[in-house]
């Protein structure tokens with residue numbers, strides 16, 4: 053019996069080892085592409101491309117499903133020839149990853165070309181990112197989000213802050229340099245905390261005026277300069293709902309492309325049940341209130357479309373599963389349910 057277990061253990065270990073080495077090799081290859089301009093230029097000829105138009109990703113619809121097509125360099129060339137544009141356009145693409153087989157993936161924004169011509173040629177449409185993230189397959193949304201963020205960063209960092217001179221990008225698009233000042237610019241993300249506050253039996257959700265009607269989410273806020281995650285959670289909860297956090301723990305994180313490249317750091321926080329009276333900051337929030345387990349479970353089942361009632365009011369619904377707020381709410385439900393069991 054022991055021999056069978058040992059053999060199985062060896063097989064699992066060797067599988068994990070092989071998985072690791074695939075991952076490590078892939079990361080090393082990507083790093084080489086970022087650092088080596090000529091290798092990356094060569095990779096552009098064999099890579100696949102995700103297309104954007106003024107930062108909106110290109111999607112194809114088959115039946116009710118949306119797909120994010122990956123085009124070959126040859127297909128891109130064919131499109132560019134339609135516009136009598138040169139292949140040099142391909143150099144404007146940015147490296148966003150590679151497959152396990154080391155086929156590099158690039159994102160390319162063809163915003164200067166006529167959108168409808170590309171759409172009819174490739175039989176699809178450029179779709180607003182906010183919509184695209186929620187209709188494509190879950191594995192594609194992080195890729196679209198990071199690709200769009202990188203393209204957006206290049207758009208807004210064409211000039212050096214110090215000299216006002218144009219900055220030059222490397223081939224992969226992982227940085228920009230001002231040759232006059234010698235300053236190197238790297239893509240940036242803003243850290244944002246998002247926290248689900250609980251008093252032990254209820255959780256606190258709020259609405260910003262810009263949210264779609266009926267949607268409630270966890271509290272969020274940009275980290276201040278010099279602040280750590282714990283301090284940001286304490287401050288945001290105090291600022292937005294006037295409560296003092298007693299304890300908190302980290303859950304997970306997510307890159308979020310709105311308004312432009314945030315690193316969402318998700319936490320759970322506890323406040324004392326005896327000191328749980330909300331004092332809402334009306335400048336930032338439209339509503340903030342406590343929700344019981346039953347109301348949360350019902351809200352999770354609700355579709356935005358089905359939340360409108362006959363009298364024009366809206367029943368609460370929560371962010372979709374692609375948003376980290378959704379994950380925090382589900383974790384809270386699990387935790388409450390296990391406490392009740």
Ligand SMILES: NC(=O)C1=CN([C@@H]2O[C@H](COP(=O)(O)OP(=O)(O)OC[C@H]3O[C@@H](n4cnc5c(N)ncnc54)[C@H](OP(=O)(O)O)[C@@H]3O)[C@@H](O)[C@H]2O)C=CC1
Pocket residue numbers: 242244246269270271272273274306308310311314316336371375376377378
């Ligand atoms: N993925 C998810 O599940 C969720 C993601 N989010 C994201 O979190 C982000 C932050 O949440 P929010 O509650 O609005 O943040 P805050 O509570 O910090 O309020 C936003 C305001 O902070 C100011 N601000 C401070 N630093 C920055 C910065 N680096 N970039 C932009 N604005 C800054 C701006 O004010 P002013 O314009 O007056 O200068 C802005 O309007 C949002 O962009 C939202 O998309 C939020 C909830 C859920």
Ligand SMILES: [Mg+2]
Pocket residue numbers: 271272273292336
């Ligand atoms: Mg906020």
